[in-house]
Amino acid sequence: MNINNFISDLAFIKPELVISATLVIIVLFDLIFSSKKKLLPYISLIGIVVAGYFVINQFGTAVTTFKTSLKYGMVVVDNFSSYFKIVVLLASFIVVIFSMLSSEVNSNEERHGEYYTLLFGMILGMFLMSSASDLILIYLSIELLSLSSYVLAGFVKNTIRNSEASLKYVIYGGVSSGIMLFGISLVYGLTGSTNLYEINTLIQVQNFPYITFLIAGLFILVGFGFKISAAPFHFWTPDVYEGAPIPITAYLSVASKAAGFAVLIRFIKITFVGSTDSSGYWILLNIIDWKSIIVLLSILTMTLGNFAALWQDNLKRMLAYSSIAHAGYMLLGLAVMSNAGINAIMVYFIVYALMNLGAFFVVMVISNKIGSENIDDYRGLGRRMPFLGIIFAIFLVSLVGLPPTAGFIAKVMLFIALIDARMVAVAVIALLNTVVSLYYYIRVLKNMYLVDVEKEKPIIPIKLANGIVMILLAAPILIFGIYFSPIIDFAKNSITILGF
Amino acid sequence: MHLPYLSLITFLPIVGMIIVLALPKEQGKTMKITTLLITGIQVVLAVFLLSNYNYSLGGIYDQASFQFVEKFRWIDIENFSWIGRIKVDYFLGIDGISTPLVLLTAIVTFIATLSSWNINKSLKGYFALFLLLDTGMMGVFVSLDFFLFYIFWELMLLPMYFLIGIWGGPRREYAAIKFFLYTLLGSIFILIVMIGLYFSTTEPMADGTKAFTFNLLAMMDPNNATATGILSALNPANLRFAAYIALFAGFAIKIPMFPFHTWLPDAHVEAPTPISVILAGVLLKMGTYGILRVSFPIFPEITKQLVWYIALFGMINIIYGAFCAMAQRDFKKLIAYSSVSHMGYVLLGMAALNTMGISGAILQMFNHGTITAMLFLIVGVIYDRAHTREIDGFGGLAVQMPVYTGFVTVAFFAAIGLPGLSGFISEAFVFLGAFGVRLIRVVTIVSTLGIVLGAGYMLWTLQRVYLGKLNEKWSGLKDLNFREYAMFIPLSAIVIFLGVYPSAMLDLMNTSVNSMVQFMQNIQVYYSSINVF
Known part of the structure; x- marks a missing residue:
């Protein structure tokens, strides 16, 4: 590698550089102006916006940089990666605002420096995940994301469930990344390369032992499955989501999942797809039947997530299982193995980011006020917090996927992809899952509105800032539910994955 | 313009x-x-x-x-490399x-x-x-x-859920979620068929290209079918039969057709009076309307194959609903089951697929809407005053509330199908239309039993609640007030007017029904010419 190339390559990772720089600034600021910790979130917001500017600027480029061989490099900058970076930044922006309003996070003000530093560590990891085209970088970026999130999950040290969450996360994460690394080493042993493009070329011309390759592929899938909390790799999710501070839970459920999906899609698309036909369907190379594997995984994930959510009394746990179920729906988009499916996943993610963050935000505001996330304590809250009740209803209805909310559009795009691919049976299973999910989402509204409370308690006022954040999250859900051209258009323009 | x-x-x-x-x-x-x-x-x-x-x-x-x-373009996204274009029209x-x-x-x-x-x-x-x-x-x-x-x-689902769930009776939570789950289950079947039809229909665009469309009218025209669409008759491996069943089930839940009717009595009993009125008066019609508007003209060849079953389910609804109504002690539940029975006539009339039958079905939809609205209001009036709906607890109310009982008589007799009132015309049309079709003649004959049963439970109720000796407990009940007059008078007027002069409504629908029947026949000829059977 030559230093001139290296410097010119840096120009392609400006967003990542901005994120790293912000990270350093936060550390230094925390050290030097330790009395002005209140400013840290604002610095973070500025960093996110600047990074966002560079990501949008990159839209349209399609290059591979940091070359490890003549043709291919470790990092790919294309519309696909930029799209997921935008989703990550959007979620990060919202989560920083959450953190400013969260009593859990604010109770540990002296450690805010760590909090925002680690948050930027996560962002950097997720950025690299969406751009990585080399197994080594994939592994490293996943680890970077994981290590930062282990610590953040246990950020509020003074509660037991927080530390429990963190510890569970570390153990599950450690095992799964170990298995993934083993899978990567098998692939390297078979092909002699860690670059996805090179492996793809090799698979096309050489015969590899089928079983070994399958095992290697499944082992690598464990690492991705852990990140997107697909069953059967989901066991950490409910405990961690319940234990972690709510802003971090919300963040894990959206951003970390988005990055996980980005890297999973790119891994399968680049490594195992030979070509794309005129209708946008991928023609898989004849080595691993990813389609069947992903279909099975997704049906298992959504069914398990939905049915487990039925029995949850803690809202955070319920939303954890619901996010597992949503990962299942989104996996279906990948299972279609077509551009339409990827388009559906991308639309789904924007919508999912808004509605899931919104739902967690409402849970956080309620938890700040009444100090509980238990569904029984929500009785009669609809009358005590009328505005919040309506907003929560919008988020929950969107999570079910009923019109006129954006959740419906996301689901419709998914089913359009499925039915075009003649996967009718799978579509029916997914839709029946939707009916199941209605029950537990509506149960929250039932407790808030339908259950009579013996004594009417007074109205609980909410802060103006909270109200504004809620409106900003809920309004797009209704607007995109009625006029959805922009998001579909945006996603459509972003499906270009370099190499095909 | x-x-x-x-x-x-x-x-x-x-x-x-x-x-x-x-x-x-x-x-x-x-x-x-x-x-x-x-x-x-x-x-x-x-x-x-x-x-x-x-x-x-x-x-x-x-x-x-x-x-x-x-009609204008609501959503239009072009240049998809894989399907070309996604468009949705705002088309009323x-x-x-x-x-x-x-x-x-x-x-x-x-x-x-x-x-x-x-x-x-x-x-x-x-x-x-x-x-x-x-x-x-x-x-x-x-x-x-x-x-x-x-x-x-x-x-409509969410408002209905809350309206039953918040303002309903003691078991409202159960009734509301049951209604919601049932109808959502129905609508997911509709959703799947909708997407399948979307991929089977293309519509010519202004620029000469063809694009997939959600336009219902375009879906009816077999010339718009794509060669490989999953629900296109041109595709030998199409799933039209399964789709028809799914779509029909989706609409049938709303009607509600036996065996999907169990949500209805619960929803009605728990819902507050105005919501019961809307539920029975309008919501149930959406199921039969959907079948007429979507299932029949888009899948004429399968409709033709299945008319006997549609008529059979109509018959089951009529008879079974009537028997259930007869067994009820709760006044409101009785009316709810009478709705199940009366919606059976609509199914039977539609199954005839001739002008008389379909006209009768639509007229029955309208008449059932007004008559049942009245019936639920009647229950509401009595429940407001007495706070009970136990049929056996009343008696002799005619003495105490003569004007009210007058309206009750109009509504009850209209529901029975007494000549001179609107219910008679529509039921007569349904039976005449259905009897004219050889295939479903036997079913029709059995269905006429429904009239007798209907008279049975209605008259029996009339006798138990309004006639006989006044139960002293209710001697304090007041007759109708001004607002209640305003509810009953227009409805009674419609019921009597359409009973005497049904042409007012029949003329309105005549041309459409004729063209629908004609269309179904022509298109069946077309479908048999391309050998889909």
Whole structure:
């Protein structure tokens, strides 16, 4: 590698550089102006916006940089990666605002420096995940994301469930990344390369032992499955989501999942797809039947997530299982193995980011006020917090996927992809899952509105800032539910994955 | 170019909803008046549509003969490398099938607003949801684009859930979630078929290209079918039969057709009176309307194969509903089961697939809407005063409340199908139409038993509640007040008017029904020519 190339390559990772720089600034600021910790979130917001500017600027480029061989490099900058970076930044922006309003996070003000530093560590990891085209970088970026999130999950040290969450996360994460690394080493042993493009070329011309390759592929899938909390790799999710501070839970459920999906899609698309036909369907190379594997995984994930959510009394746990179920729906988009499916996943993610963050935000505001996330304590809250009740209803209805909310559009795009691919049976299973999910989402509204409370308690006022954040999250859900051209258009323009 | 009357009549309630939400909490009276005003304007608009309706245009499959059409591109995303283009039209229009139902919706909603006067719990939420529900119902009857139709169809679920769940009776939580789960289950089947049809229909665009479409009228035209579409008759491996069953089941849950009817008695018993009125008066019609508007013209060849089964289910509904009604002790549950029975006539009439049968079915939809609305109001009046609906607990109310009992008699006899009242005409048409079809003649003959059974439970109820010796417990009950007169008089007038002069309604739908029957026959010839059987 030559230093001139290296410097010119840096120009392609400006967003990542901005994120790293912000990270350093936060550390230094925390050290030097330790009395002005209140400013840290604002610095973070500025960093996110600047990074966002560079990501949008990159839209349209399609290059591979940091070359490890003549043709291919470790990092790919294309519309696909930029799209997921935008989703990550959007979620990060919202989560920083959450953190400013969260009593859990604010109770540990002296450690805010760590909090925002680690948050930027996560962002950097997720950025690299969406751009990585080399197994080594994939592994490293996943680890970077994981290590930062282990610590953040246990950020509020003074509660037991927080530390429990963190510890569970570390153990599950450690095992799964170990298995993934083993899978990567098998692939390297078979092909002699860690670059996805090179492996793809090799698979096309050489015969590899089928079983070994399958095992290697499944082992690598464990690492991705852990990140997107697909069953059967989901066991950490409910405990961690319940234990972690709510802003971090919300963040894990959206951003970390988005990055996980980005890297999973790119891994399968680049490594195992030979070509794309005129209708946008991928023609898989004849080595691993990813389609069947992903279909099975997704049906298992959504069914398990939905049915487990039925029995949850803690809202955070319920939303954890619901996010597992949503990962299942989104996996279906990948299972279609077509551009339409990827388009559906991308639309789904924007919508999912808004509605899931919104739902967690409402849970956080309620938890700040009444100090509980238990569904029984929500009785009669609809009358005590009328505005919040309506907003929560919008988020929950969107999570079910009923019109006129954006959740419906996301689901419709998914089913359009499925039915075009003649996967009718799978579509029916997914839709029946939707009916199941209605029950537990509506149960929250039932407790808030339908259950009579013996004594009417007074109205609980909410802060103006909270109200504004809620409106900003809920309004797009209704607007995109009625006029959805922009998001579909945006996603459509972003499906270009370099190499095909 | 005319004013967008249909958009106006559909979205006016949304305006009302915003006004209601903006009013301060204490202004309950203003909210009631606002809602009454909005629904009143809707009635005026519906009457206006009716008076400007051209009776000679058929509609059904032909956009040019739809009336008050509004059509513009709502969603249009081009240049998909894989499917070309996604487009959805905002497409409204009415013909002889939907016009009676638009009128019915306007009237029933107005009456239901009047009967909402007694609601005294969180008025703001009640009227906001009530108006949202109104938009959903109206939208279903005027939209001609499947996507739009589906959005309106689902839009009603949530308001209905809350209206039953918050303002309902003691078991309201159970009834509300049961209603919600059942109807959502139905609508996911509709959703799947909708997407399947989307990929099987292309419509020529202005620039000469062809694009997939949700346009219901385009779906009816076999020339628009794609060669490989999953629900295209041209594709030898199509799934049209399965899709028809799924779609029919989706609509049947709403009717509700046996064996999907179990949500209805629960929902009715728990719902407050005005919501029962809307549920029975309008919502049930959406199922049969959906079958007429979507299932029949898009899948004519499968409809033809299955008419016997449709008629059979109609018969089961009629007989089974009547027997269930007979066994009830709860007045409201009795009326609910009588709805199941009466909706059976609609199915039977539709299965005849001839002008008489389908006209009878649509007329029965309208008449059932007005008659059942009255019946539920009758139960509501008595429940308001006595706080019980136990049939055996009453007796001799005619002495105590003579005017009320007068209206009861009109409604009961109309429900039985006494000549001179509207119910008679529609039932007669249904039976005449169905009897004319050899295939379903036996089913029709058995179904006529329903008339006898209907007379049985209605008269028996009349006797137990209103005739005989007055139960002393109820000697304090007051007769109708002014507001209740305002609810009963218009409905009774319609029931009597249509009983004496049914042509008023039949002429309205005649051209459309004829063109629908003609269309179904022509298209069956077409489908048999391409050997789909």
